[in-house]
Amino acid sequence: MNMNQSDFLTLDPKELTTRQMHLYLLSSVAPRPIALASTVDQDGNVNLSPFSFFNVFSANPPIMIFSPAKRGRDSSDKHTYLNIKEIPEVAINIVTYQMVQQVSLSSTEYKKGVNEFTKSGLTEIPSELIRPPRVAESPVAFECLVDDVIELGTEGGAGNLVIARVVTFHINKAILDENGNVVTPRLDLVGRMGGMYYSRASGDAIFEIDKPSLPEGIGVDVLPEHVRNSTVLTGNDLGKLGGNQKLPSIDEIRAVRNSDDFGSLILQGNVQSLHQEAQKLIKENQVSKALVLLFSV
Ligand SMILES: Cc1cc2nc3c(=O)[nH]c(=O)nc-3n(C[C@H](O)[C@H](O)[C@H](O)COP(=O)(O)O)c2cc1C
Known part of the structure; x- marks a missing residue:
C-alpha cells in the first residue's frame, strides 16, 4: 500500500x-x-x-x-x-x-x-x-x-x-x-x-466472512511481489488470496499456462489484465484458481 x-x-x-x-x-x-x-x-x-x-x-x-x-x-x-x-x-x-x-x-x-x-x-x-x-x-x-x-x-x-x-x-x-x-x-x-x-x-450493511480455515492460510507475504503491489487487486482480494490453504502446484501452473482461457494472456505478460481476471475469479469465489493464475506470470 x-x-x-x-x-x-x-x-x-x-x-x-x-x-x-x-x-x-x-x-x-x-x-x-x-x-x-x-x-x-x-x-x-x-x-x-x-x-x-x-x-x-x-x-x-x-x-x-x-x-x-x-x-x-x-x-x-x-x-x-x-x-x-x-x-x-x-x-x-x-x-x-x-x-x-x-x-x-x-x-x-x-x-x-x-x-x-x-x-x-x-x-x-x-x-x-x-x-x-x-x-x-x-x-x-x-x-x-x-x-x-x-x-x-x-x-x-x-x-x-x-x-x-x-x-x-x-x-x-x-x-x-x-x-x-x-x-x-x-x-x-x-x-x-x-x-x-x-x-x-x-x-447491504450486513455481510458474511467465512472463518479462516485450518490448516492456516499461506499468508499475503508469500504472494509474488507483482500481486502484493498490484494497483488492481484490493486489500480484501489479498486477504482472500492469503487465506488459501496451499500454494499452487507446478502442474496447476503448467496447466493454466497451456489453457485456452489464459494461455495467451500469460504469454503476453499483461499483468494488469491478469490481475483483472484474477479479481473476477476471486469475486466468483474461485480463489485457488485465481492464485494459480497469479503464480503463472
Ligand atoms: C446513542 C447515545 C449514546 C450515548 N452514549 C453515552 C456514553 O457512552 N457515555 C455517556 O456518558 N453518555 C452517553 N450519552 C449521553 C447520555 O445518554 C446522556 O448524558 C444522558 O442524559 C445521561 O442520562 P442520566 O444522567 O439519566 O444517566 C449517549 C447518548 C446517546 C443518544
Whole structure:
C-alpha cells in the first residue's frame, strides 16, 4: 500500500481540549453498540439512558461494560452512575432501528428522579432478578448485577466503567431460528458514530466472512511481489488470496499456462489484465484458481 507518514495528521491528546479529543475518538471508533441502561435509585425511582461506550468483554463469566462519563460541562455525574452507586443493578437493553428516536429522547437530561421510560414512551417490563425494569421494545435484554465501577478520573469527560455481570436475559422469540439461535439480521440493530451519525445494521450493511480455515492460510507475504503491489487487486482480494490453504502446484501452473482461457494472456505478460481476471475469479469465489493464475506470470 502506498502510504507514508506525510499522509497522516499526528495528534497529541495533551494538546487537545476534551471536546476535541471526544470528537476524534467518537468519530473514528465507530459504529459503537448502544446499551439502553435502566437503573433505580434507593427510593426506587427508575432511570433510562443510552450509552455507546459499551461492549461485551467476557462470556464466562458473562460481562458487559459501559461508561456513564462525567459531564464535560461541569464534571457532574450522570444519574445512571449515581443510581448504580446506590443500587448496583442494571438492565442492559439492546437498541433497534424501530426504537432509536425514542432512545435518543431518553438521553435528554431530565431532572434526577424523572423516569425516561415515561418521557420516551418506551414500555417497562418488571425484571426477574433485579430491581430496574427492562424495555419491552428491546428484542434482547440482560439483567445484570454490577460487580465493580472503575472511575477513570475526576474531570469532565472521565469515564466510569460499570462492570456488569449478566444473571439472566430475555430474547424475543421472533428473532430466533428453529434451533434457538439469534438471527442477527432480524435485529435491525443501530450503532452510534461520531457527531450526529448513527448506523443501521440491515440490508447491504450486513455481510458474511467465512472463518479462516485450518490448516492456516499461506499468508499475503508469500504472494509474488507483482500481486502484493498490484494497483488492481484490493486489500480484501489479498486477504482472500492469503487465506488459501496451499500454494499452487507446478502442474496447476503448467496447466493454466497451456489453457485456452489464459494461455495467451500469460504469454503476453499483461499483468494488469491478469490481475483483472484474477479479481473476477476471486469475486466468483474461485480463489485457488485465481492464485494459480497469479503464480503463472
Ligand atoms: C446513542 C447515545 C449514546 C450515548 N452514549 C453515552 C456514553 O457512552 N457515555 C455517556 O456518558 N453518555 C452517553 N450519552 C449521553 C447520555 O445518554 C446522556 O448524558 C444522558 O442524559 C445521561 O442520562 P442520566 O444522567 O439519566 O444517566 C449517549 C447518548 C446517546 C443518544
